Amino acid sequence: MLCRIVESEVAHERSRHYRMPRRRFRDSMTGAIDMIAAVASDDIQIDASDPHEQELARMRHSAAHVMAEAVQEMFPGAKFAIGPAIENGFYYDFDLPRPLTPDDLSAIEERMHEHVAAAEPFLRAEVSRASALEIFADQPYKLEIINDLPEDAPISTYRQGSFLDLCRGPHVEDTSRIGAFKLLNVAGAYWRGDENRPMLQRVYGTSWPTQKELEDYLYRLEEARKRDHRRIGRELGLFTFSEDVGPGIPLFFPKGEMVRHLMESYVRETQTRYGYQHVWTGHLVKEDLYRRSGHLEHYSDVMFPVMEDEEQRFRLKPMNCPSHMTLFNAQLHSYRELPLRFAEFATLYRYEKSGELFGLMRVRSMQMNDAHIYCTEEQFEQEFMAVIDLYRYYFEVFAIDKFVMRLSTHHRKGLGKKYIDNERLWLKTEEMVRRAMDNGGVPYVEAPDEAAFYGPKIDVQIWSAIGREFTLATNQVDFAVPARFDLVYTNREGKEETPLCIHRAPLSTHERMIGFLIEHFAGAFPVWLAPQQVRVIPITNDHNGYAAQLAQQLQAAGVRAEADLSSERMNAKIRDAQLMKTPYMLVVGDQEMANNTVSLRKRNGERVNSMDVGAFHALIKEKIESRALTL
RNA sequence: GCCGAUGUAGCUCAGCCGGCAGAGCAGCUGUUUCGUAAACAGCAGGUCAAGGGUUCGAAUCCCUUCAUCGGCUCCA
Numbered sequence: 001m002l003c004r005i006v007e008s009e010v011a012h013e014r015s016r017h018y019r020m021p022r023r024r025f026r027d028s029m030t031g032a033i034d035m036i037a038a039v040a041s042d043d044i045q046i047d048a049s050d051p052h053e054q055e056l057a058r059m060r061h062s063a064a065h066v067m068a069e070a071v072q073e074m075f076p077g078a079k080f081a082i083g084p085a086i087e088n089g090f091y092y093d094f095d096l097p098r099p100l101t102p103d104d105l106s107a108i109e110e111r112m113h114e115h116v117a118a119a120e121p122f123l124r125a126e127v128s129r130a131s132a133l134e135i136f137a138d139q140p141y142k143l144e145i146i147n148d149l150p151e152d153a154p155i156s157t158y159r160q161g162s163f164l165d166l167c168r169g170p171h172v173e174d175t176s177r178i179g180a181f182k183l184l185n186v187a188g189a190y191w192r193g194d195e196n197r198p199m200l201q202r203v204y205g206t207s208w209p210t211q212k213e214l215e216d217y218l219y220r221l222e223e224a225r226k227r228d229h230r231r232i233g234r235e236l237g238l239f240t241f242s243e244d245v246g247p248g249i250p251l252f253f254p255k256g257e258m259v260r261h262l263m264e265s266y267v268r269e270t271q272t273r274y275g276y277q278h279v280w281t282g283h284l285v286k287e288d289l290y291r292r293s294g295h296l297e298h299y300s301d302v303m304f305p306v307m308e309d310e311e312q313r314f315r316l317k318p319m320n321c322p323s324h325m326t327l328f329n330a331q332l333h334s335y336r337e338l339p340l341r342f343a344e345f346a347t348l349y350r351y352e353k354s355g356e357l358f359g360l361m362r363v364r365s366m367q368m369n370d371a372h373i374y375c376t377e378e379q380f381e382q383e384f385m386a387v388i389d390l391y392r393y394y395f396e397v398f399a400i401d402k403f404v405m406r407l408s409t410h411h412r413k414g415l416g417k418k419y420i421d422n423e424r425l426w427l428k429t430e431e432m433v434r435r436a437m438d439n440g441g442v443p444y445v446e447a448p449d450e451a452a453f454y455g456p457k458i459d460v461q462i463w464s465a466i467g468r469e470f471t472l473a474t475n476q477v478d479f480a481v482p483a484r485f486d487l488v489y490t491n492r493e494g495k496e497e498t499p500l501c502i503h504r505a506p507l508s509t510h511e512r513m514i515g516f517l518i519e520h521f522a523g524a525f526p527v528w529l530a531p532q533q534v535r536v537i538p539i540t541n542d543h544n545g546y547a548a549q550l551a552q553q554l555q556a557a558g559v560r561a562e563a564d565l566s567s568e569r570m571n572a573k574i575r576d577a578q579l580m581k582t583p584y585m586l587v588v589g590d591q592e593m594a595n596n597t598v599s600l601r602k603r604n605g606e607r608v609n610s611m612d613v614g615a616f617h618a619l620i621k622e623k624i625e626s627r628a629l630t631l
Numbered sequence: 632g633c634c635g636a637u638g639u640a641g642c643u644c645a646g647c648c649g650g651c652a653g654a655g656c657a658g659c660u661g662u663u664u665c666g667u668a669a670a671c672a673g674c675a676g677g678u679c680a681a682g683g684g685u686u687c688g689a690a691u692c693c694c695u696u697c698a699u700c701g702g703c704u705c706c707a
Contacts, residue, residue, distance in 0.1 A: 187702030188634025195704045353632045508707050540664040575668035
């Protein structure tokens with residue numbers, strides 16, 4: 001839920017949630033809007049220009065009011081914050097005398113149904129600022145919103161039944177029009193998203209025009225949960241966590257490690273082709289290096305605490321940049337060598353807050369698909385776009401089509417605090433990135449005040465099965481840190497110049513990438529990535545020898561194959577291979593043995609009977625080499 | 632980190648108004664030898680997250696800690 005375009009009170013508020021303002025979509029980007037619409041299938045954003053979406057949002061926002069009405073009846077002292085429509089539903093934030101329980105939710109829902117049955121009309125009224133302040137005198141959050149409104153802004157209220165709310169609207173005509181809804185859960189949420197302000201109770205609900213659509217949505221939710229990488233990771237024996245080892249530190253079983261390894265080899269091969277050189281810079285770094293880079297100042301809250309011996313203070317490496325800068329500096333460089341591209345599958349450790357950990361997607365020990373590109377200003381655009389091209393190449397291989405590219409820029413107010421204090425360079429670099437993206441015809445949205453401390457960045461945002469948003473790829477321009485490290489190269493005139501640095505991680509961390517791929521493929525990896533590619537299934541014990549021989553031949557050809565020689569029945573073996581999402585099952589019995597064939601059963605249910613063994617070898621070899629997405 | 636919820640066998644869960652720790656699946660053993668998603672039988676498996684408290688007696692009630700889950704905040 002990146003964006004809440006349809007908001008009620010919050011629309012006045014310009015909250016920090018408002019990250020993807022539609023008006024910022026680059027008009028010059030033909031197709032940008034279409035691209036966004038195409039990816040906006042679920043949990044991405046509300047399209048404010050779509051009348052159907054607007055109608056849904058109006059209904060959902062009205063449902064939020066009805067919920068507030070019910071809550072007010074049950075908790076007379078309740079304080080109300082905001083209650084916007086969101087993707088698939090709505091929420092309302094309350095300040096209540098006690099925490100809500102699941103029982104409360106059903107009670108609230110019941111009352112909501114009563115109000116719906118009563119068909120209470122939504123009545124709008126415009127009020128003066130003075131009377132608004134009076135009406136909401138005992139509602140501190142509403143008062144804050146009113147006080148933050150621009151002087152000349154019209155102030156309106158909506159009333160339905162006994163509930164009166166500060167609200168810009170619009171609403172449906174009466175409460176009977178809010179359709180089918182269900183309250184989903186209650187969660188804590190900071191007032192105005194600020195962790196220094198009070199924590200409110202947020203009740204989430206979903207709402208749809210018809211009961212059928214509601215049920216469909218709940219079904220989709222349930223299906224999405226089945227794709228959750230934490231669940232599939234356990235079911236397929238890919239990875240686990242242990243309280244004994246520690247939170248946020250995933251342990252990979254052989255199968256999970258196989259996927260990691262395959263991905264890593266593929267990436268190493270690809271980026272070597274793209275002109276990267278691989279380096280290695282270890283696990284620990286003296287703290288002083290991070291002081292010099294500026295990371296200590298901007299980043300220390302995600303670093304593990306200091307490790308100290310008598311003389312030195314060390315930190316577990318949370319990022320690579322300073323190490324790569326040091327590596328660059330250890331040799332003299334000529335302009336002829338640039339661009340120089342240092343890549344590393346870096347082992348990093350970040351002390352993520354406990355509540356932020358999330359399966360493989362957010363961990364404390366990780367391996368980043370990292371690289372730093374040192375180049376001249378003239379080379380920048382081409383290098384930057386080469387990175388974007390690399391993203392797109394990877395995304396095609398993995399069939400990743402649901403993502404949004406986001407340009408994060410600085411904000412003036414953060415200069416010298418959140419950001420390096422040099423506005424001229426900020427504006428210049430941001431313009432360079434915009435130009436590169438525009439010239440390359442790459443659609444993107446802008447996110448003000450989301451940049452890295454050393455420069456603007458392009459992030460590729462993706463969504464987990466349960467709808468959480470994550471950054472997959474990142475491509476960051478750094479105009480600050482090279483100078484701090486006195487990085488130089490000798491230019492054509494024999495003078496020293498500071499290179500630009502592009503930080504890039506097109507496939508995130510191996511952990512997040514694997515977590516994402518598990519969900520993306522629902523555990524059914526393409527053949528080249530599948531930890532086990534073939535399961536040979538003998539029909540009876542008499543066929544064990546033939547099955548073992550087939551498996552061995554495949555292994556010799558570099559295929560990850562295994563014969564299931566257990567005493568289970570054939571049907572059980574098929575079921576087992578099927579549940580493990582093994583791409584190919586080779587069922588063999590008397591017929592196959594006699595003719596040196598196999599009966600191929602694909603994971604998707606397709607069957608090819610009496611297939612020549614050589615033909616199967618050719619098939620799987622082709623699928624692996626082409627990294628095919630089909631079976 | 633914050634708000635709320637939840638921790639019982641490898642997994643999914645029952646038991647929880649205090650009174651002998653249970654089921655299904657998985658595992659092991661045996662029987663079965665079967666043509667495309669679960670053969671049958673037996674056996675084994677738990678300091679009920681950890682620590683403290685209340686009680687004659689605690690998986691069950693209370694407190695603390697840890698972990699996980701749903702959000703918020705933050706992020707690759």
